Amino acid sequence: MAGSLKDQLFKAGLASKKQVKQVELDQRKQSKQGKKNKAQDDNHTAAAIEAARLEKQQKDRALNEARQLEQAQRAAQAEIRQLVEQHRIALPAQGDIRYQFLSLGKVKQLWINAELQRQLANKTLVLVCVNNRFELVPQAIGERIIQRDPDAVIQEDTERRDKIAAEEAEYAEYQIPDDLDW
Structure with a gap:
């Protein structure tokens, strides 16, 4: 019983030469087909890899850009804090005039x-919001702060003020009667 199964079947007369050759041919075809499939699988695997x-490179690049942007923003905020600390104008302990302004849609004072x-009216001082505190700094420092973060400096809405002044100028020539009751 030292031969292969097909040799044993052929010797026993259970299989003919034609059947043995057909089985060998089928086995060779399967072997070659397997090699082709393996090569194709390798190509697909390499493409997938x-x-x-x-x-992964694109994700890493996007994460790196986001990290650099965040780091630049933190550096700009640190520079703004340092500029304000060095150049702020001290507010009086007992102020006698209430100065009101808009900050993030809310009226602050x-x-x-x-x-x-x-000085605020002449625009030689500007109002800056740093760490939820409002400080006064010279106008030149305010410009440097605007370069780093435009939202840190609280600016007046001059367009709106000019528009209101223009509307009032239109009606300035009309006199309001003294006896008018509302």
Whole structure:
């Protein structure tokens, strides 16, 4: 019983030469087909690996850009804090004039003196919001802060003020009667 199964079947007369050759031919075809499929599978696998590598590179690049942007924003905020700390104008302990302004859609107020009010009106001082605190700094420092973060400096809505002034100028020539009751 030392031969292969097909040799044993052929010797026993259970299979003919034609059947043995057909089985060998089928086995060779399957072997070659398996090699072709394996090569195709290798190509598909290599393509999938390459696609995954490219996708990972894109994700890494996007994460790196986001990380760098966040780091730049933190550095800009640190520079703004440092500029404000070095150049802020001290608010008076007892201000006699209430200065009101808009911050994020809400009306806020600071108590200032007449000199600070004059400087704010002349735009030699600007109002800056840092760490949820409002500070006054010189206008040149305010411009440097605007370069780093435009939202940190609280600016007046001059367009709206000019529009209101223009509307009032239209009606300035009309006199309102003294006896008019509302």
